[in-house]
Amino acid sequence: MKNIYRFNYNSIQELEKEIKALDLAIPVSTDLDVLAEQIVLSNGVVIPNRLAVHPMEGCDSREDGSPGQLTERRYLRYAEGGAGLIWLEAVAVNQRGRANNQQLFLHRDNYHLFADLTDLIRERAKKKETDFRPYLVLQLTHSGRFGQNKTILFNENTLDQAAGVRGDHPLITDRELEELEGDYVEAARLAKAAGFDAIDLKSCHGYFLSEMLAAHTRDGKYGGDYLNRTRFIKNVFRQIKAEVKIDLAIRLNIFDGIEFPYGWGTDRNGGIDWTEPKRLVQELAQLGVTIFNVTASTPYLKPHLSRPYDQPGVYGYPAPEHPLFGVNRLLNLARVIQGEIKDSIVVGTGYSWLREFSPYIAAGVLRAGWAKIIGFGREAFAYPDFADDILFNRGLKAKRVCITCSKCTELKAAQKNTGCVVRDPAIYLKFYQELLEERG
Numbered sequence: 001m002k003n004i005y006r007f008n009y010n011s012i013q014e015l016e017k018e019i020k021a022l023d024l025a026i027p028v029s030t031d032l033d034v035l036a037e038q039i040v041l042s043n044g045v046v047i048p049n050r051l052a053v054h055p056m057e058g059c060d061s062r063e064d065g066s067p068g069q070l071t072e073r074r075y076l077r078y079a080e081g082g083a084g085l086i087w088l089e090a091v092a093v094n095q096r097g098r099a100n101n102q103q104l105f106l107h108r109d110n111y112h113l114f115a116d117l118t119d120l121i122r123e124r125a126k127k128k129e130t131d132f133r134p135y136l137v138l139q140l141t142h143s144g145r146f147g148q149n150k151t152i153l154f155n156e157n158t159l160d161q162a163a164g165v166r167g168d169h170p171l172i173t174d175r176e177l178e179e180l181e182g183d184y185v186e187a188a189r190l191a192k193a194a195g196f197d198a199i200d201l202k203s204c205h206g207y208f209l210s211e212m213l214a215a216h217t218r219d220g221k222y223g224g225d226y227l228n229r230t231r232f233i234k235n236v237f238r239q240i241k242a243e244v245k246i247d248l249a250i251r252l253n254i255f256d257g258i259e260f261p262y263g264w265g266t267d268r269n270g271g272i273d274w275t276e277p278k279r280l281v282q283e284l285a286q287l288g289v290t291i292f293n294v295t296a297s298t299p300y301l302k303p304h305l306s307r308p309y310d311q312p313g314v315y316g317y318p319a320p321e322h323p324l325f326g327v328n329r330l331l332n333l334a335r336v337i338q339g340e341i342k343d344s345i346v347v348g349t350g351y352s353w354l355r356e357f358s359p360y361i362a363a364g365v366l367r368a369g370w371a372k373i374i375g376f377g378r379e380a381f382a383y384p385d386f387a388d389d390i391l392f393n394r395g396l397k398a399k400r401v402c403i404t405c406s407k408c409t410e411l412k413a414a415q416k417n418t419g420c421v422v423r424d425p426a427i428y429l430k431f432y433q434e435l436l437e438e439r440g
């Protein structure tokens, strides 16, 4: 599949020229000092710098959901890499909510193994600098219609087809949803016991809680109007706040890019409707949620909106717009949301496509007040020590950056161990070759 847009800039000045030519107003700063600033939270906990590893599923858990060898390898590389915040990937709150049997799953019988992982991460981070302590967020998830049990809140043709769900597939009941609230609270308790600083109720990319925000056509107490569609997330945060002493975070779609009434934050033409996302972030901030990691869309239908790329991979399509428009859209989601909740921490998304010039945009965004932390997804797979190179080694090396080829996405879609095929071939090339052979 050919793409007409390719990253092709030799300097930040060339990239800035393109930004101008496209009539975009993306902030740039070549003074990177701001990225090294720490954040002290109201409870005294410190996030040691402004760079974060985004949650990125590695499809490498053990059968019972506990971290596997490659899981440990990935997180120890991040621990050594110097990012101040490591947002651990989607971890299922129950077996039915698992995307597949390689997805992490936290439960009573294995939380001690997650505790071993947080201990190892902290030890490894300390080795590089005795008082370096990355802030650890655990993303709690239910994969909903994209899980192995295909749990759905409503039917819609395109979404059903994308998930392989039949039109007569039964909807989850309100009673089952009440029980599921309890599974999230229990998982937060276990996350606390395992040593995480915060939990995230994953509410993005079309997975379960993301679908719930868009359940306009569902009857009952979890569908229809705004209060019903946000009930679950608020109930669970309230209960965790009351019963578990752990910081609260959310990875939140600001818009799905799926037309109303089947998408959240989206109008009838597929454009952004800010009304409900703005209201929700304000209400969540009042409930005690402190960190908001903003993102958009669903990779199953509109990946160009959630992760701008050069190459779509076999499951994708050539980018229908210059990826800088995608980057600009994601940056502006953070800008608007940070403007709504000035005291909270907004984590920005959309930086990997910018490759070795991403630190200059990251610094520009922080200086402009568009976000307080900058997250890196695919870049973390490709270049796990990106933070150290940005902060201490005068920037990212062009030969090591993610080239947005989508091969890691192909691995994940095929439920194979997932990582960077291009920059970490000793581990991941063989899995990709297997995939090519299976495809024939």
Ligand SMILES: Cc1cc2nc3c(=O)[nH]c(=O)nc-3n(C[C@H](O)[C@H](O)[C@H](O)COP(=O)(O)O)c2cc1C
Residues within 6 Å of the ligand: 054, 055, 056, 057, 058, 089, 090, 139, 202, 204, 251, 295, 306, 307, 308, 349, 350, 351, 352, 353, 375, 376, 377, 378, 379, 408, 409, 412, 418
């Ligand atoms: C292979 C793969 C796995 C991902 N896993 C998760 C995940 O577990 N949770 C999540 O919220 N986002 C996940 N994402 C989305 C990323 O966190 C991020 O939003 C996206 O890649 C865009 O950021 P980037 O341009 O820095 O890569 C995943 C993306 C990829 C490509």
Ligand code: SF4
Residues within 6 Å of the ligand: 378, 379, 381, 382, 401, 402, 403, 404, 405, 406, 407, 408, 409, 419, 420, 421, 422, 423
């Ligand atoms: S395989 Fe590597 S280079 Fe390609 S998109 Fe994924 S992280 Fe980037």
